[in-house]
Amino acid sequence: MTGETDLVSCIVPDNKSPLNEWLAYLEQTHPNEIELGLERVDQVLQRAGLQRPARFVITVAGTNGKGSTVAYLDTILRASGYKVGVYTSPHLVHYNERVSINGEWLSDADHVQAFAAIEQYRQQTSLTYFEFGTLAAFWLMKQQPLDVAILEVGLGGRLDAVNVVDPDIAVITSIGIDHTQFLGDNRELIGREKAGIARSDTPLICGDSNPPKSIRQYATDINAILHQVGNGFSFNEQPKEWHYRGIESNLLQLPLPRLPLMNAATALAALECLPLAVSADAIKLGLRNAELAGRMQQRHHQGCDILLDVAHNAHAAGYLVKVLKKLAKQRPVYAVVGMLKDKDHNAVFETLNGVIDHWYLGTLTESRGNTATVLAAAPALNDKQQLVDCYDTIESAFESALTAAQNSSDDEKPLVFVFGSFYTVGSVNHYLRS
Structure with missing residues (x-):
């Protein structure tokens, strides 16, 4: 790529245009x-002068586990x-979910202003939908005037648009096999791509209990300050509480959260590692x-318990097995599933x-998206x-499962x-709200 737009020109929205028009435009740039x-x-x-979106940046x-780590x-x-x-x-469901300030989504008008600004700075440089949205x-x-910006990588790490900003702290959660066409077909290659968010003389936190060797090797190569779960920090779960053994401090009798404890x-x-004071009460x-x-x-909903999770690879499914055994106990489990074509649905x-x-x-x-008939042909189901x-749709699959459960x-x-x-989860969430 030369970096220059070579698509047929299309009508450019302005700062008064609806958000949907901008999103459609982003898909064509x-x-x-x-x-x-x-x-x-x-x-x-x-x-655009966007090298430092906040006083401190955590990438x-x-x-798996990025979203819950960001939430914590x-x-x-x-x-x-x-x-x-x-x-x-x-x-x-809504594009606005992608950016929050102090826990609040921003308005359509805010996003439109951001897109209009990036369009001006873009000039003739071609950007993907994700790249455009990231810069916005x-x-x-x-x-x-943000104290901290928390940035979740979209795909991989080393070459992901988010990595254009230098973080003060880099975090790597668990490593599984996914996006193999872009990142490699084994954990060592994938781990190396994820490790690309690390910087020299900067903390790198790894929350994978069995990390690829490539992460430590890259940290050594660039002199990043690696803190590895099980070797630097650890945790211990009890029936009604948990304990954190940290890099420099310990926290005991913490409340059990709703999201995964490892994260x-x-x-x-x-x-x-962040040079900001955080109290035990705030934690x-x-x-x-x-x-x-x-x-x-x-x-x-309508007398039935529903569990939703965006899990789409075997590693995430392994964690869900433990959750389902705990939540369902002796109850039957009816699974409503929709997956993309590039996911290993049989392994899941x-x-x-x-x-x-x-x-x-x-x-x-x-x-x-994959079709239900292709999913049904998986050897694991046959x-x-x-x-x-x-x-034919996720909504109809969910309606049938709900009716059967009732x-x-x-x-x-x-x-x-x-x-x-x-x-899949977005469709069902939208169905439940409507």
């Missing part, structure tokens, strides 16, 4: 949906009285308040097979003669478990 690399993004970043990468960092820092900006992706998020944060410990290790309050739409999200189904009683497969209508039904003759209603993609 670059020939590829994904194109990793920092050169084009950096050109626009430098023109979070990883295959956000709630604890805000409980400490700091002004915090958060950038995450993708969104579940930096612009929105720059308008605020809570990882967030606390990052906060230990406890932040742990209690941390929640994340689409991650271990529990709902009750194989991991979950032992805890799912009935599969309700829905077709994702997005361009990268080898063990699973109960499987296929539907009409169940079991002593306790089955748990309806929705997972497989941000699109």
Whole structure:
């Protein structure tokens, strides 16, 4: 790529245009949906002066656990009285979910102003939808006197648009096999890509209990300050509380949070390295308040318990097995599933097979979405003669699972478990709200 726009020119929205027009425009400004690399993004970043979106920057990468780690960092820092900006992706229902300031989404008008600003700074440089949105998020944060910006990497790390900003602390959560066409087909290659967010003489927090060797090697090569879970910080879970053994301090009798505990410990290790005071009371309050739409999200609807999670790879599914055994106990579990074509759905189904009683497969209508019939052909569902039904949409799959759960003759209603993609969970969340 030369960095110059070579698409057919289209009508450019302005700062009065609706947000949807801008989002449609963003989809046309670059020939590829994904194109990793920092050169084009950096050109626009430098023109716009967005190198430092906040006083301190924490960047979070990883295959699974990024969102919950970001949520812990956000709630604890805000409980400490700091002004915090958060950038995450993708969104579940509304684009506005991607940027929050002190826990609040910004308005359509705010995002439109940011897009209009980036369009001016972009000049002839071609940007993908994600790159454009990332720079717009930096612009929105720059308008605020933020103490901390928490940036979630979209894909990988080394060549992700978020990595154009130098973090004060880099965080890597668990590493699994995902996005192999971009990051490599094994954990060592993927770990090296994730480690690319680290900087010399800067803390690198790794929350993977069995990390790829490539992470430590890269940290050594660039002289990053690595703090590894199990060797630098650790945690111990009790029935009603947990203990954090930190880099320089210990915290005992902490409240058990709703999101994964490993990511809570990882967030606390990052906060230990941040030169801002955070009290034990703020940590406890932040742990209690941390929640994340689409991650271990529990709902009750029309007499049925519903669990929603965006898990879409075997590593995340392994964690969900433990959660389902705890939540469902002896109840049947009805799974509503929709996945993208580039995900290893068979590996996911194989991991979950032992805890799912009935599969309700829905077709994702997005361009990268897989069909229910393709999912149903997975060997993991056929080898063990699973109960499987296929539907044209996620909504119809969910309606059928919900109806079946309501009409169940079991002593306790089955748990309806929705997972497989941000699109899947987003569709069901939208259905429940409407």
